[in-house]
Amino acid sequence: MMLEIILKEVREFLRDKTNLFFFMVFPVIMVYLLGNLLSNYDNAEEAIGTLTVHYMIEASDPADVMAVESFVQNLTDQENIIFEKTGSLDLSMEMAGRDEIDAVVLFTGSPMEIHIYEGMNRIRNRSVNAMMNGFSQINKAVKVLAKNNPMALADAANTGDSGSGFIEQKDLGIKRTMVDYYSITMLTMLSFTSLMIGSICFIGERQDRTIRRLKIAPVSQVKLFLAKILGLMPQAIMQTTLMMVLNTVLFKARYASNLIDNLYLFFMFFLITFAVISIGAVYGLFVNINPMATIFPVIWIMMFLSGTYSKGIFIDGVTQLMPIYQVQEAAFDLALFGNYEKANTVVLVCAVTSIVMLVVGAAEFRRREER
Amino acid sequence: MSYVYVENLVKKYGDLTAVDHISFTVEKEEIFGLLGPNGAGKSTTLNVITTLTDFNKGEVIINGLDIRKDKSQIKQIIGMVPQDIAIYNHLSAYENVKFFASLYGLRGSRLRKNVLEALEFVGLSDKIKEKPKNMSGGMRRRLNIACGIAHDPRLIVLDEPTVGVDTQSREHILNSIRQLRDRGATVIYTSHYMQEVEEICDRIAIIDKGKMIALGTERELVSMVTDVKSIYVETRIPAGFDREAFCKKLKLMPGVKAVKAEDAVIRVDVSIEQNGTERIIQEFLNHRLPIDNIKSEVPNLDTLFLTLTGRELR
Numbered sequence: 110m111m112l113e114i115i116l117k118e119v120r121e122f123l124r125d126k127t128n129l130f131f132f133m134v135f136p137v138i139m140v141y142l143l144g145n146l147l148s149n150y151d152n153a154e155e156a157i158g159t160l161t162v163h164y165m166i167e168a169s170d171p172a173d174v175m176a177v178e179s180f181v182q183n184l185t186d187q188e189n190i191i192f193e194k195t196g197s198l199d200l201s202m203e204m205a206g207r208d209e210i211d212a213v214v215l216f217t218g219s220p221m222e223i224h225i226y227e228g229m230n231r232i233r234n235r236s237v238n239a240m241m242n243g244f245s246q247i248n249k250a251v252k253v254l255a256k257n258n259p260m261a262l263a264d265a266a267n268t269g270d271s272g273s274g275f276i277e278q279k280d281l282g283i284k285r286t287m288v289d290y291y292s293i294t295m296l297t298m299l300s301f302t303s304l305m306i307g308s309i310c311f312i313g314e315r316q317d318r319t320i321r322r323l324k325i326a327p328v329s330q331v332k333l334f335l336a337k338i339l340g341l342m343p344q345a346i347m348q349t350t351l352m353m354v355l356n357t358v359l360f361k362a363r364y365a366s367n368l369i370d371n372l373y374l375f376f377m378f379f380l381i382t383f384a385v386i387s388i389g390a391v392y393g394l395f396v397n398i399n400p401m402a403t404i405f406p407v408i409w410i411m412m413f414l415s416g417t418y419s420k421g422i423f424i425d426g427v428t429q430l431m432p433i434y435q436v437q438e439a440a441f442d443l444a445l446f447g448n449y450e451k452a453n454t455v456v457l458v459c460a461v462t463s464i465v466m467l468v469v470g471a472a473e474f475r476r477r478e479e480r
Numbered sequence: 481m482s483y484v485y486v487e488n489l490v491k492k493y494g495d496l497t498a499v500d501h502i503s504f505t506v507e508k509e510e511i512f513g514l515l516g517p518n519g520a521g522k523s524t525t526l527n528v529i530t531t532l533t534d535f536n537k538g539e540v541i542i543n544g545l546d547i548r549k550d551k552s553q554i555k556q557i558i559g560m561v562p563q564d565i566a567i568y569n570h571l572s573a574y575e576n577v578k579f580f581a582s583l584y585g586l587r588g589s590r591l592r593k594n595v596l597e598a599l600e601f602v603g604l605s606d607k608i609k610e611k612p613k614n615m616s617g618g619m620r621r622r623l624n625i626a627c628g629i630a631h632d633p634r635l636i637v638l639d640e641p642t643v644g645v646d647t648q649s650r651e652h653i654l655n656s657i658r659q660l661r662d663r664g665a666t667v668i669y670t671s672h673y674m675q676e677v678e679e680i681c682d683r684i685a686i687i688d689k690g691k692m693i694a695l696g697t698e699r700e701l702v703s704m705v706t707d708v709k710s711i712y713v714e715t716r717i718p719a720g721f722d723r724e725a726f727c728k729k730l731k732l733m734p735g736v737k738a739v740k741a742e743d744a745v746i747r748v749d750v751s752i753e754q755n756g757t758e759r760i761i762q763e764f765l766n767h768r769l770p771i772d773n774i775k776s777e778v779p780n781l782d783t784l785f786l787t788l789t790g791r792e793l794r
Contacts, residue, residue, distance in 0.1 A: 110582065110583060113579060113582040113583070117568070117571065117575075117579050119571045120570065120571060120575065121568060124570040124571075127572055147616075162557070239594065317566065317567070317568060317569070318562060318564040318565065319564040319566045319567065319568060321560070321562055321566060322560065322562065322566050322580055322627065322628075324532055324554060325530045325531055325532050325560050326555065326556065326583035326584065327552050327555035327556045327583070327584060327585070328554075328583055343583055385498070478532070478533050478534065
């Protein structure tokens with residue numbers, strides 16, 4: 110029965126030309142248009158310049174000390190990174206606070222912990238974080254991020270954080286373009302506009318008058334609800350896959366630098382789409398008004414404020430509150446720096462949201478009488 | 481025991497009592513009609529029987545199963561043809577019927593066989609690949625029926641299945657309903673088209689404002705109001721013809737209740753049971769009275785509804 114419902118949902122989706130356009134073709138066109146035609150209006154790159162980092166080793170294990178020394182030596186060999194040993198942690202932190210150096214890193218304890226005292230420039234902070242992240246993964250160290258200067262956060266916002274993911278990662282050998290930027294923001298757009306698919310799945314059954322036929326069938330109401338939602342999953346997979354593949358093949362867009370990160374990025378967006386579809390489905394149970402006229406405009410405004418259409422748009426105190434912005438941040442962190450921290454949070458929030466929505470939706474669907 | 485047993489059914493929506501202590505039974509292989517104007521409570525009654533809506537009071541037993549306790553078993557034997565066309569526009573006729581039949585656990589060759597039979601039954605076997613949006617209103621109605629009967633239900637509930645269809649499709653649908661009954665199904669049929677109900681239903685319940693106002697066969701219902709039909713004969717009475725004597729003679733005929741002459745028209749009220757139309761015409765001819773025009777006025781369900789409620793059915 111579940112399979113029949115899933116197949117029915119897929120057939121309907123693939124045969125509805127409006128759906129196909131809005132959820133398959135439109136986002137890809139947007140990436141092309143925004144990424145190429147408007148690229149002159151947006152600055153895709155930000156030069157990092159030379160990074161100056163002070164460090165101190167307080168680790169007790171000789172193996173850890175050797176690992177740190179070796180790591181620092183390797184980095185110092187690169188022209189644009191200066192690692193200097195400091196004798197006074199407090200003095201170095203003050204320098205970071207005055208923007209004289211970019212960060213202070215303390216290697217301490219056993220097992221070794223890495224404490225990063227960030228400086229004023231968030232983009233540079235990210236670079237330092239990415240480096241330390243790589244080191245901690247190799248050495249199984251615990252990374253502790255400390256904000257030694259609260260002003261750094263505010264400053265980071267003022268640097269135009271929506272575009273902060275678009276620094277030139279010379280160490281990764283990737284020169285980022287606006288197509289890359291929009292290939293991620295449009296993926297976000299696609300995920301959030303899936304709210305339509307979710308809500309229409311029940312509003313549409315009501316409009317077609319088929320919901321009563323479904324409800325009188327000898328099938329558990331909970332199963333029926335879940336089957337309807339699961340029936341939308343192939344669409345979520347299809348649209349995310351198609352978007353990533355087409356953007357990569359047609360427009361040479363780059364997401365993450367390796368397969369694992371790309372797969373996790375795909376997984377994250379799939380889960381976001383699933384959560385959004387679940388929210389839409391519950392909306393469709395309670396409200397019989399087309400979401401195109403109700404919550405859809407709200408999502409478009411949120412996308413606008415989140416810099417989905419232009420990385421130059423950032424309103425301090427507003428943009429950071431947008432879930433769409435947080436998703437984009439997580440995606441950029443993952444794609445550009447291989448940083449999973451925010452992506453994990455997004456995955457967790459989406460998983461919890463999906464479960465809550467499925468429980469609420471199933472209970473409501475079971476309880477609800479269709480008149 | 482009756483196949484469907486409904487006792488003192490009450491369904492309220494807030495302050496509105498949509499169904500108010502309705503009781504009826506439907507026998508196996510019977511076509512049972514629910515007749516009433518829009519908003520009378522027919523669809524709500526059907527929604528309760530089809531397990532779609534819970535009710536406030538009363539008892540509903542179908543095939544010996546209590547609707548509250550054995551809902552899933554009852555769902556298995558019910559086929560619903562809703563008033564609105566409930567089909568998916570992006571699926572073909574075959575896919576639509578197959579999808580709904582599969583919800584009842586049909587699989588494989590049996591599923592295919594039932595789907596094709598259902599489409600053939602409603603006369604759409606040559607349209608199996610057609611999408612509903614390319615079909616006429618009548619064909620969509622028939623597809624709507626196919627979706628409700630493909631799983632071979634024992635109790636078929638049809639809620640105004642002929643709304644907005646052309647005469648040809650309507651006839652096809654009514655014949656199909658008779659055939660379903662002949663194949664062993666029990667049918668509950670609602671309509672506000674009196675003629676349809678008279679034509680196909682074995683027994684009829686008339687509902688108004690949530691209450692049942694009459695129940696019985698068509699003849700039983702009509703006889704609640706009158707058992708007489710009027711025959712109007714327009715003739716030319718020759719000079720010297722004794723009209724009074726002729727009328728007296730007519731009145732002595734079996735079943736004739738009253739005779740009244742007005743100018744060239746003679747009205748004869750005759751018992752429906754006796755149905756003496758032919759004999760009356762013969763009597764006119766025996767007296768060499770030419771018949772220019774004849775019409776018969778038979779009381780119907782509309783007359784009954786009008787008598788009981790003071791309003792017309794539609």
